[in-house]
Amino acid sequence: MNKIKILTIAGISAAIGLAAACSPAANANTATVANTNPTKAADETPASVKAVFPDAQSFTVQHKDLTKAQIAEIENNSGGKIADADHHSYLAFSTAGGARKQIGAATVVKVNGKDVVVVYENKGGSPFIKEVRSEGVPAAFLAQFKGKGHDDVVTFDEKIKPNGVDASMAEAMIAAIGADALAMQTLYGAAHSH
Numbered sequence: 001m002n003k004i005k006i007l008t009i010a011g012i013s014a015a016i017g018l019a020a021a022c023s024p025a026a027n028a029n030t031a032t033v034a035n036t037n038p039t040k041a042a043d044e045t046p047a048s049v050k051a052v053f054p055d056a057q058s059f060t061v062q063h064k065d066l067t068k069a070q071i072a073e074i075e076n077n078s079g080g081k082i083a084d085a086d087h088h089s090y091l092a093f094s095t096a097g098g099a100r101k102q103i104g105a106a107t108v109v110k111v112n113g114k115d116v117v118v119v120y121e122n123k124g125g126s127p128f129i130k131e132v133r134s135e136g137v138p139a140a141f142l143a144q145f146k147g148k149g150h151d152d153v154v155t156f157d158e159k160i161k162p163n164g165v166d167a168s169m170a171e172a173m174i175a176a177i178g179a180d181a182l183a184m185q186t187l188y189g190a191a192h193s194h
Contacts, residue, residue: 045090048117049106052133053092056103060091064187074186078153080179083110087183089120104130107184109176112169118145118180125190126150129181137173138164145177150185153178 045059053059064087066074071082092104105127106119116134120127128149132142141163152159162170 046108046115046117048115048133048135049090049092049108052106052117052119052131053104055094055096056092057095058093058100060093062089062091063087064089066183066186070183070186074179074182078175078178078182080175080177082179082183087187089184089188107180109180111173111176116173116177118177120184123149127181127184127188129177132177134173141165141170141173148181150182150189153181 044061049059050056066082066085066087068085071085075081088107090106090108091102092106093100094103095101104119104121106117109116109118111134114134114136116132116137118132119130121130122128126149128147129145132145134142141160144160144163148159160170160174165173
């Protein structure tokens with residue numbers, strides 16, 4: 001009987017500790033610590049993203065979860081696959097002029113083992129692709145993604161040509177970038193109807 005009481009008390013104590021660690025107040029403290037130490041936050045940012053924003057003094061990593069229904073819709077509309085429900089985006093900030101200001105956002109998608117950096121800008125409350133970078137991929141191919149948003153994803157295959165990229169790699173990149181653009185719209189875009 002005493003073993004049961006001890007195990008019950010230990011279980012309740014562990015549950016209370018876990019709930020405290022996951023509470024908004026605990027998470028707010030963690031975020032505050034991360035925000036007061038830009039070096040630590042910057043360490044989580046891939047070098048390929050830092051290279052896109054040379055004027056940034058700090059970066060913040062955003063983690064947002066996609067639901068199973070959102071993933072299914074994105075994959076159905078893009079032909080790409082979402083590898084993880086935890087979507088990461090990297091927000092770049094500058095402190096020029098004494099005020100902290102967001103100067104851009106980027107994501108990194110993996111395509112056949114290759115990192116592809118997708119840089120976004122905000123137009124009318126929705127994310128649009130500003131540029132795409134990937135080492136060893138012809139600029140003529142990557143430049144075709146500029147200005148594309150969630151409405152363009154369904155027709156990427158008609159609008160994006162291989163331009164010096166192997167057809168299977170081009171198809172994989174189009175699907176992956178399309179899926180990412182839809183994920184960004186789902187997570188950060190303004191409500192729209194069409």
